[in-house]
Amino acid sequence: MDEQTLIQIEGLYQIFGPDAEQVLPKVKAGASKDDVLAETGHTVGLRDINLTIDRGEIFVIMGLSGSGKSTLIRHFNRLIDPTAGKIKVNGDDIMQLSMKDLTDFRRHKMSMVFQHFGLFPHRTVVENVGYGLSVKGQKKSEWEGQAKEWLETVGLAGYEEQYPSQLSGGQQQRVGLARALCTDAEILLMDEAFSALDPLIRYDMQSQLIELQETLHKTIIFITHDLDEALRLGDRIAVLKDGKLVQVGKPVDIILNPADDYVRAFAKDVNRARALFVKNVMSPALPVYASDSLDELEGLIDEHGVAYRITDEGMFEACTEVSPNSGAVWLPVHSLSRNQLLQDILPTMLESSQPLPVIDKNKELCGYLSHKALAKMLQLPNQLNVA
Amino acid sequence: MADASWLTEFPDMSRRDLLTIRKTLDGAYRDFSREYGDTIESLFDPLLNFLVWFEHLLIETPWWIILAAVTGIVFLATRSWKLSVGVIISMLLIGYFGMWEDTMRTLSIITVCTLMSIILGIPIGILMSRSDRAQSIVTPLLDVMQTMPAFVYLIPVVMLLGIGKIPGVIAVVIYAIPPVIRLTNLGIRLVSKETLEAATAYGATPTQRLFGVQLPLAMPTIMAGINQTIMMALAMVVIASMIGVKGLGQPVLKSITNQYFTLGLLNGLAIVALAIMFDRVSQSYAKRSQRHLEGRENG
Numbered sequence: 001m002d003e004q005t006l007i008q009i010e011g012l013y014q015i016f017g018p019d020a021e022q023v024l025p026k027v028k029a030g031a032s033k034d035d036v037l038a039e040t041g042h043t044v045g046l047r048d049i050n051l052t053i054d055r056g057e058i059f060v061i062m063g064l065s066g067s068g069k070s071t072l073i074r075h076f077n078r079l080i081d082p083t084a085g086k087i088k089v090n091g092d093d094i095m096q097l098s099m100k101d102l103t104d105f106r107r108h109k110m111s112m113v114f115q116h117f118g119l120f121p122h123r124t125v126v127e128n129v130g131y132g133l134s135v136k137g138q139k140k141s142e143w144e145g146q147a148k149e150w151l152e153t154v155g156l157a158g159y160e161e162q163y164p165s166q167l168s169g170g171q172q173q174r175v176g177l178a179r180a181l182c183t184d185a186e187i188l189l190m191d192e193a194f195s196a197l198d199p200l201i202r203y204d205m206q207s208q209l210i211e212l213q214e215t216l217h218k219t220i221i222f223i224t225h226d227l228d229e230a231l232r233l234g235d236r237i238a239v240l241k242d243g244k245l246v247q248v249g250k251p252v253d254i255i256l257n258p259a260d261d262y263v264r265a266f267a268k269d270v271n272r273a274r275a276l277f278v279k280n281v282m283s284p285a286l287p288v289y290a291s292d293s294l295d296e297l298e299g300l301i302d303e304h305g306v307a308y309r310i311t312d313e314g315m316f317e318a319c320t321e322v323s324p325n326s327g328a329v330w331l332p333v334h335s336l337s338r339n340q341l342l343q344d345i346l347p348t349m350l351e352s353s354q355p356l357p358v359i360d361k362n363k364e365l366c367g368y369l370s371h372k373a374l375a376k377m378l379q380l381p382n383q384l385n386v387a
Numbered sequence: 388m389a390d391a392s393w394l395t396e397f398p399d400m401s402r403r404d405l406l407t408i409r410k411t412l413d414g415a416y417r418d419f420s421r422e423y424g425d426t427i428e429s430l431f432d433p434l435l436n437f438l439v440w441f442e443h444l445l446i447e448t449p450w451w452i453i454l455a456a457v458t459g460i461v462f463l464a465t466r467s468w469k470l471s472v473g474v475i476i477s478m479l480l481i482g483y484f485g486m487w488e489d490t491m492r493t494l495s496i497i498t499v500c501t502l503m504s505i506i507l508g509i510p511i512g513i514l515m516s517r518s519d520r521a522q523s524i525v526t527p528l529l530d531v532m533q534t535m536p537a538f539v540y541l542i543p544v545v546m547l548l549g550i551g552k553i554p555g556v557i558a559v560v561i562y563a564i565p566p567v568i569r570l571t572n573l574g575i576r577l578v579s580k581e582t583l584e585a586a587t588a589y590g591a592t593p594t595q596r597l598f599g600v601q602l603p604l605a606m607p608t609i610m611a612g613i614n615q616t617i618m619m620a621l622a623m624v625v626i627a628s629m630i631g632v633k634g635l636g637q638p639v640l641k642s643i644t645n646q647y648f649t650l651g652l653l654n655g656l657a658i659v660a661l662a663i664m665f666d667r668v669s670q671s672y673a674k675r676s677q678r679h680l681e682g683r684e685n686g
Contacts, residue, residue: 077588107590118585122603122677132589135599183589 004054006187006219007076012049012085014071014243017042020083033242045071046243049085058213058220060234062227062266068243069223070115073191076221077110078102089187107136111180115192117172119164125175126151126160132183143182150178154208170201177209181216190222194229206232227266231255231275239263252280256377272378273343278336281377282358282367289319298322305370306355308333314363318354335359338366342374349374420547431553438499438552445491453491454478461664465671477660486635486657493624493634493661500556500620504564505613512571512609513597522572529565537562537626545630555632563620570612574605610673617665621658635661 015023015036023042033044046068053059063069074080075087078094087094089109097105111132112118119128126147127134133143151157154174164172173193180188194202206229213220224230230237231251238248239262247259255272258264287304289297297319300307307319309330317330335357336345349356355370445453457478462471481490515522532540540561544554578601586600602609628636635654642651 074584079584079587103590103592105590106588110588112585112588114581114585116579116581118579118581120582120585120600120604122606131586135586135589135591135595179589189588 005052006055006090007051007053007221008086008088009049009051009075010086010088012046012072012075012087013083014045014068014075014080015042015083016045024083044243046075046082049245051238051245051248053219053221054236055219056217057235058222058233060222060224060230060237061240062224062230062237063240064225066242067240069225069240070191071243072240073189073221073223076187076189077106077112107132107183109185110187110189111183111185112189112191113173113176113180113193115195117164117169117176117196119172119175119179121164123163124160125156125162125164125167128164128175129178129182131179132185147178147182150182151175153181153212154178170197170205173197173205174208177205181212186219188218188220190220192223192225195224195226202229209233227254227270228275231270239266250280252276271343273346274341276342276377277338278340278342278345278358278369279338279367281342281373282336282338282369283373284367286365287368288365294322294328297328304355304368306368308357308365308368310365316357316365318357320354333357335365336369337361342378345369416543416546424547424549428548428553431548434499434503434556435553438495438556441499442492442495445495446488450482450487461668464668464675466675467671470667470671474664477664481657481660484653484657486638486654489633489635489638489654490657490661493621493636493658496552496556496559496627496632496634497617497620497624497661497665500559500563501613501617503556503560504567504616504620507560508564508567508612508616509571509609512568512612513575513602515568515572516575516601525568529568532561533565537623538629541626541630550631552632554630555627558630559620559623559627562623563616566615566619567609567612570608570615571605574608574612575601577608578604607673607677610669610676614666614669614673617669618662621662621665624658 013024013027015027017023017040019040020042023036023040026040027036027044027047031039033047036042036044049072061069061072071080075082076089078087078097082095085095089105094102094105120131123131126144129150130138130140130143130147133146134140148157148160151160154177156171156174156178159167159171159175164175167175173196176193180190194205197205209220210233220233222230222233224233231254234251236248236250237254239246239254239259241262247254247263249257254263255267255270255275258267283304285304287300287307289300289307289309297307301320301322305320308316309319310316311332316333316335318333319328319330322328331354333352333354333356334348336348336359338358338360345356349369349371355368357365358367358369360366454475458471458475461474462468465471478490481487511525515525537558541554541558544557548554548557582604583596583600586596591599624632624634625636625639628634628640635658638654639651639658641647642654
């Protein structure tokens with residue numbers, strides 16, 4: 001297990017029914033879900049799940065209803081115990097924890113956000129947010145300040161003394177998010193956290209989560225049935241079908257290299273311009289021209305189709321051609337940010353005749369985007385098949 | 388023809404056998420109560436002492452202090468002037484018609500019975516909510532307790548403990564406890580699964596879950612159960628008077644046997660007044676303690 005890995009799941013099986021242990025060998029031998037149900041009356045929830053989740057990533061588990069995704073996420077904090085398998089967090093198998101250690105583990109390592117919010121209707125908003133700390137035995141005076149800060153972070157300052165039923169769905173889920181963040185747990189489990197919200201609010205909440213994650217760097221396990229959401233949030237996506245993992249990969253892989261027809265069907269309807277970011281399409285090379293040698297410039301253009309230089313004002317200029325007569329022609333170009341959606345950069349791209357440089361948060365060059373790469377990415381899958 | 392008589396008449400057991408069964412059971416129970424009656428009775432001594440003390444307290448204290456105390460409790464629980472004034476007027480009327488002492492006796496036995504029902508009923512309800520097996524055992528028992536005519540279970544109680552307050556309390560509690568148990572069980576089972584999961588996920592222990600989440604959220608349902616229990620205890624007061632429980636029930640019983648219509652009506656009305664008082668107070672207290680439900684209509 002390397003440094004990066006935070007959670008590791010090995011050979012996880014979940015079988016629902018009174019004699020799960022007896023049925024397990026049959027399932028391990030590969031009997032199908034329907035056969036097992038018909039023969040033994042047991043339901044196969046999860047089948048041979050193997051996963052590793054890295055520190056600080058947003059790991060999305062995606063699947064349709066009944067695919068076992070909500071069952072799977074409940075294994076991370078043992079709200080459900082598996083029939084077989086290992087769940088390691090930081091290298092320790094949490095299946096070996098005693099009841100007391102498990103409670104301690106839940107208090108310090110993980111927090112959870114629920115689809116239908118799971119708020120405590122009899123506690124005020126601020127008491128809900130402070131719940132995780134108050135079960136640890138902290139007094140109200142100790143947790144209140146922190147709880148208020150988190151409420152402010154999620155944009156609900158002033159609602160402290162309201163009850164959850166007085167808030168809208170979106171506001172309630174913000175409380176749910178604040179409650180999860182307030183315990184300062186390293187791992188955040190989000191079970192279809194935004195699925196019950198209407199599309200506009202959902203988009204807002206996703207943006208807020210992305211924004212928070214930039215400063216918090218939590219390890220987030222996010223469950224959803226919505227591929228658009230998965231693509232927007234996920235550093236990596238796992239696709240679950242009938243309790244089995246069909247594919248684990250980066251968002252681009254899911255869209256561009258679906259593992260089977262199931263994933264392909266998912267990926268087909270995605271609006272790629274809205275699902276993919278500049279960083280997914282760009283070439284990570286840095287064709288920066290910093291010397292005076294024309295040969296080097298030509299070399300860069302041959303390899304990348306473009307070379308950039310940075311002016312004294314910090315602007316980019318691009319050169320795509322070195323003509324024998326007039327030498328290099330440098331044209332000022334706009335730069336793209338790596339976290340922009342393709343749809344947002346389309347106008348800029350179409351106006352420009354040169355490949356555009358891509359910069360990161362610190363305004364440093366981190367790659368470039370060519371028209372060809374963009375066009376290829378935006379092609380629909382069936383057209384790809386033809387080609 | 389005699390051989391076919393089972394076609395026309397039910398082939399019941401012979402009277403002699405039935406008599407033997409009855410005699411054996413009755414004899415065995417009589418022996419049991421002679422043997423252990425005193426011991427069992429002495430177990431209830433603390434309760435009896437408390438009951439007597441409480442009844443004395445209510446009767447010996449000057450009426451206006453009791454009136455002030457009751458009104459104070461009502462106002463604290465409901466914060467309603469209208470209800471408090473209503474209580475004062477009905478208590479004054481009760482006293483004016485000469486039923487003060489009987490009302491105090493009834494008040495004391497109802498209070499004790501309700502407290503007993505809550506103290507016993509809520510833990511049983513919690514147990515039922517946690518285990519399906521407990522539920523499947525207790526539910527039929529509750530059905531029997533609620534449908535068995537009260538007189539029937541008065542008999543063994545009286546045989547064991549004689550006539551008096553304690554058998555009365557036991558009879559009333561048996562009759563009145565099922566709603567608290569049922570609704571505690573129901574209330575806890577109705578707590579949303581996700582809310583409970585949330586508590587678990589944040590590391591709440593089973594005790595923290597019970598007292599921090601399940602009981603508070605089940606409280607409106609439990610309060611409805613307590614309210615029902617009080618009403619049933621009041622209804623039982625008349626029947627309990629048959630085994631020597633003093634209070635408003637005895638005059639009612641006397642009026643039935645002697646056909647005193649007015650006496651019966653007055654005492655009956657006093658019971659009704661007590662019932663309405665208990666009902667309104669417990670309900671509005673329950674409502675007031677559930678502030679989080681207020682916004683429901685808007686949300």
